[in-house]
Amino acid sequence: MALAYYKHLDGTSAFGVWKIEESAEELYSQLQLKEDEKAYIETLNNGKRNLHWLSTRVLLRKMLNTGxxxxxxxxxxxxxxxxxxxxxISLxxxxxxxxxxxxxxxxxxxxxxxxxxxIERVAGKFLVNEExxxxxxxxRIEHLYICWCAKEAVYKLQGKKTVSFRDNIRLQQFECQEEGSLTAILEADQECRSFDVHYEAFKDYMIGYVTGCKELVS
Known part of the structure; x- marks a missing residue:
């Protein structure tokens, strides 16, 4: 695994991106796993699902810098x-x-x-007409991916499966750039919260991330 990108966001937060170059066996050897985790890995098909699970855990270990x-x-x-x-954390x-x-x-x-x-085929499933x-x-394609990544980042932060990208997370208008930020509004569980979501293009990928809640909207 090679570090592709690392970014400090503030004094207490950071994110990293790693290119998956090892085999599952090589990733597995870098982890300390309990029996239930080993059993879960056995349920994954060999291939990308296995590599993705292992690689996020190896990267988490690197980010925490711990043995x-x-x-x-x-x-x-x-x-x-x-x-x-x-x-x-978020993975x-x-x-x-x-x-x-x-x-x-x-x-x-x-x-x-x-x-x-x-993404063109599913745009209407996660964005409302105003968006x-x-x-x-x-x-268009890059702009749609920014919207998707922004909503996914907010969804992961709040952490509840009942939240709908289209119905509960709304994005305020923003310009599509290589790197920037936007405002997302989450309305769920009788609360309305605002988030500053950041995004940036990385090679042929798009990254969206959010840290904390901007404010509780009355």
Whole structure:
């Protein structure tokens, strides 16, 4: 595994992106796993699913810079959390890359996606008309991926499966650039929260990430 990108976001938060170049066996050898984790890996098909699970855990170990066992669990909604470290975490993967974001003091979310034209076919399933109307026709695919990654990052931060990308997470209009930020509004569980979501293009991929909640909207 080779470090492809690392970024400090503030004094307590950072994210990293790694290119998956090792075999499953090589990744496995870098981890300390308990029997239930080993059993879970056995349920995964050999291939990308296996590599993605292993690579995010290896990258998490690198990000935490520890030789200790990392007890990484998932809650009833599938959101990962650490039992024996104080950090908030979020994990993502897409094809040949894995991404991890960590923070010592705030919830986080991250998404990495390979940019492909197929997103056109599902745009109406995760964006409402007001959002579709501000998509730049000259940069349509990239703009759609920024929107997807932004909503996915917020979704991962809040961590509840009942939240809908289209119905509960709305994006305010923004220009499509190589790197930038936008405002996302999450309306769920009788609360309305605002988030500053950041994004940047990375090779043929798009990354969206968020740290903490901007404000509670009344």
């Amino acid at each position: 200790k066992y990392i007890d990484c669990q998932v809650d009833e909604h599938g959101k990962p959390y650490l039992v024996n470290f104080p950090h908030h 993502s993967h897409s094809f040949d890359y894995a991404a991890v974001i960590i923070s010592e003091d705030k919830p986080v979310g991250i998404d990495i996606e390979l940019v492909k034209t197929k 579709l109307n501000f998509i730049d026709p000259e940069k």
